Amino acid sequence: MTFDREYFNLGVLDILSCKDTCIHRLDPRTKVIATLLFIIAVVSFPKYEIMGLLPFFLFPVLVFSLGDIPVWLILKKVLLVSSFAAFIGIFNPVFDTAPMVTVSGVAISGGWVSFLSIVLRFFLTMTSVLLLIATTSFPGICHALRRLGMPELFTSQLLFLYRYIFVLLEEAMRMVRARNMRSFRGKGQGARVFVSLVGTLFLRTMDRAERIYQAMLSRGFTGTMRFVRTYRFRATDFALLTVVAAVLYLFRVCDIVGTIGRQTERIF
Amino acid sequence: MSHHIVEFENVRFRYPDGTEALKGASFRITHGESVGIIGANGAGKSTLLMQMNGYMLPSMGTVTIGDLQLTKKTRPEIRKKVGVVFQNPDDQLFMPTVYDDVAFGPLNLGMHAEKVEERVTTALRTVGCLDLREKPPHRLSGGQKRAVSIATVIAMDPDILVMDEPSSNLDPKSRRYLMNLLKGFVHTKIVAAHDLDFILEVCRRCLVISDGRIVADGPAGSILTDRSLLEENHLELPLSLQGRSLRESVVAGSEEKQGAEGSSDEEERSVPG
């Protein structure tokens, strides 16, 4: 079950990244940098911040709609991984009980406020990462990393890893199924079988690496990976990045929610 | 012309653990020939193929490709002439997209972007996979992977094309497609396979290897119809030639077939319990 889930997860985001929308067409570097800036802006808020985080929802919404990414798919994944942060976050109301704000007569402790803040941050940051991969293929991200300065050795083997993840997952899946079919009532699922499964898988992997290397040599490999792929960092990319950075900064330092609220009050 | 000759002279090869896989193999293949190499498992087929592009060097004897004798120094040059398509396409397609894989060879040969583009397009078009350019290999079907792995090799424009079990794991339609594709190639073709029908269709000449030696070398038509020769070497007639007798024995009952053919695999599988 876990296997199939992982396989599906990888596969589905992989397929999404092949779409052709204006977001998908951007240079991967733009998207990586923009996502990083977004995350840094979001987490830079003090711990009791809630209102200031709200305008930031604009970004994921824009990407969802312009990039044609199914919302529920991403939300499900975010929920799935929320356990650690939620677990740590839930201690905030436990330890921070001083009342902070009163809303229509009900006193809410600072702990709950900071917990909500954590939840909002979590949602924003996790969504942005998944949207990044959903709109930029993994090889795209690897190329972006390479152009942004990460060592070539690292990015080359990253590409290999990605290429062979599906192959290895299948291979491992087959071995696990074979094990499960021949084990009953917990016998055969223990550590000893696991060890030989993993050991065998590793040895097979080494054999495979050998064969791949053979294939590389026979096509003239001399030690460095060469790529033709040239993403071009166009004027649009640059302009977009500037706009994004500016808006992020604006959202971060201005009290948008408060101002709008006050103006609305003034009108009515 | 001497360019595209493949010549093995008394080639011996011993693995580091002592196994002698080749015990004096000799043959000569000239330009444009299509040669099948058949033999039982463990007879030395794969080892033979690995000598052809220098992945392994002979312990004794000489391998000559064109004008060059195979040595460590001449290996890189020889690899430009000899393209090897391996058995498992997953081992051969290791780049993020089909385009990257097919471009890998030309890029390593030092070509610049436009020339690479040209080579890739031609190669993909030849194997009929031009529309798969941007696909990642793990999204391809078995037949597509096989076709693309051939493209990765012919993009380097080798003189000699070597293939190890090209029809394995292919569905009948893909297999037929591959057969037609190969029949249309003008390269020197060397195909090692268990699929005797495939060899019969694609190759004009046949080498039988057994226990590290070439035990037969002649027109595919004669070798693949020589039942006793084949059976001596752990093989049998191509299924398409067994025709009438096979059908009859299947209909008549398995016992007769077991006795007459003597094929051990079939026997073991049909024994109950």
Add this chain to the structure above:
Amino acid sequence: MTMHMADALLSPAVGTTMWAGTVGTIAYCSRKLQGNIDEKMIPVMGVSGAFLFAAQMINFTIPGTGSSGHLGGGMLLAVLLGPYAALLVMGSILTIQALFFADGGLLALGSNIWNLAVYPCFIAYPLIYRPLTRNDGSPARITIASVTSVVAGLQLGALSVVLQTVLSGRSELPFGTFLLMMLPIHLAIGLVEGIVTAGVINYVKAARPEILESVDQSRPLSAGVRVRNIALVFLGFAIVTGGMLSWFASANPDGLEWSIEKILGKPELGRQDGGMASALKSVQEKTAILPEYDFRKSEGAAEGAGDGKGEQTWPVAAPGRSASGIIGSFIVLAAVLCVGFVLRALRRKTEGGR
């Protein structure tokens, strides 16, 4: 996957500092490998990463508890591939997990790679595993070495997670309590993983000893000089980290406010970064105190004494402001959703309604 840091709990200061450390380490390892690399390393590393990723999916039942165990793998890779390659591979696996499974997040990835790869490869392996197995490669010795180094690596990683969380100041968990939660759990995990890791190492060694031999020969990481280098690097990193963090939480938060005020103009535009600065300031206060000390009390006192420009955006005694806050919130959220729907509809129209 309990040990992954999450973006939501991080502050930019801690996150970027850890990233700096991780990128430096990756660059170092890459350079190290580039020099005397076996050409085969690129496919070997790549496929090993895929292998470990797949192996992490396989579970086994732990006898006696009925729960299932998994393999983390940092240590295993270090033994099978050498520490430099292992770090790059672990880093790649964590990158894939961060991107495809949102395991932690992009900013936290720097911390996660540090916590889960640097400690096994550059502390546990050279300082514990290698010395223990150098002269005695028996299965028993390997098991002991493996368990000790895995446990050590995980404990260091767990400690780091706690430190990073506390230093970021988003969570209220006191240092001591958090530590008390994390360490015993990871001790148990480490014991199980260590045994299983030893099993795999012994399996591979028995089947193909040459794999491990080549690692042994080319990585003299346990030589005395090397250990000193490692210690120096860590010391240096600690100093730099401390320095960076102190700079961020500069002793003069008002200075930070002042400069931002200058840039933005008057406070009519809204709050200043006073929130961030005083938050960081209280963090600095916290970290200066002994871990067991219950510093929440002092924090409460500081808040009470703080001015309206403190960490709070909704001061306790300003109901008017909170009302406008709620109104504003709804409007902003509604506006954002509207934008989304409109754009989606527009896009569908231009693409001919997919």
